[in-house]
Amino acid sequence: MQYLLSGDSLVLDQALCNGCGRCEEVCPHAVYSVVNRKAVVANRGNCMQCGACRMNCPAGAIAVSTGVGCAAAIIGAMRRGDGGGASCDCA
Template sequence: MLKYLSNVTTLHYDADKCVGCGRCAEVCPHGVFAGHQRPAAITDRDRCMECGACMRNCPAEAITVRAGVGCAVGVIYGALGIGGDCCCSADSSAGDSCCSDAESPDAQ
C-alpha cells in the first residue's frame, strides 16, 4: 500500500461531530478510515493522499483536509519509482476518479 510522507497530512477529523455513517471509509481510495462505528476511526493517517473525497462526502462536516498536498508527494514518489501505485499520477488510467465524489456506496 502506498504511503506518503509521515506526519505531514492536513487531514483533520472531529470525532465529536461524527455520526458513524461510514461514508468516509466507503469513499477513501486508500483505506484511511474504518467506518460504520461511532465515531469512525483513522486506521493509518500516513496513507492519506489528501484527495478530499472524505471531506466532500461527510454529512456531518467532521473531516477537513487541504486537498492536493499528499497527492503531489505521491506523484513525485511515482516518478522516482518509490512506493506503489498512485491513482492521481499524470499517467494513471484512473485519472481523477479515485479522488472524486462517489455517487453510490459501490462507486470507487
C-alpha cells in the same frame, strides 16, 4: 506506498461524526474504519489528501487540505508566479 507528509493535514472531529460510514466507503486507501458508530483514522500514513471523505461527510466532521500531488503542476504554477494555483493542466 507512502509519500512525504502523507495524511499530515487530515483532521477528524469525532464529536461531529454521525457514524454514517461514507468516509470509509469513499477512501481508496483504507484510511478510515468505523468503530462503534464513530469513524476513526486507522491508517493516516496512507492518506493522499484527496478530499473525497471531506466532500462526502454530511456532518462536516472532516478537514483536510487538498491539491494535486503533481510536481509538474506545481512547477507550472511557480512559473506562472501563482504558488497556490497548481492544478492538473496536462495538455
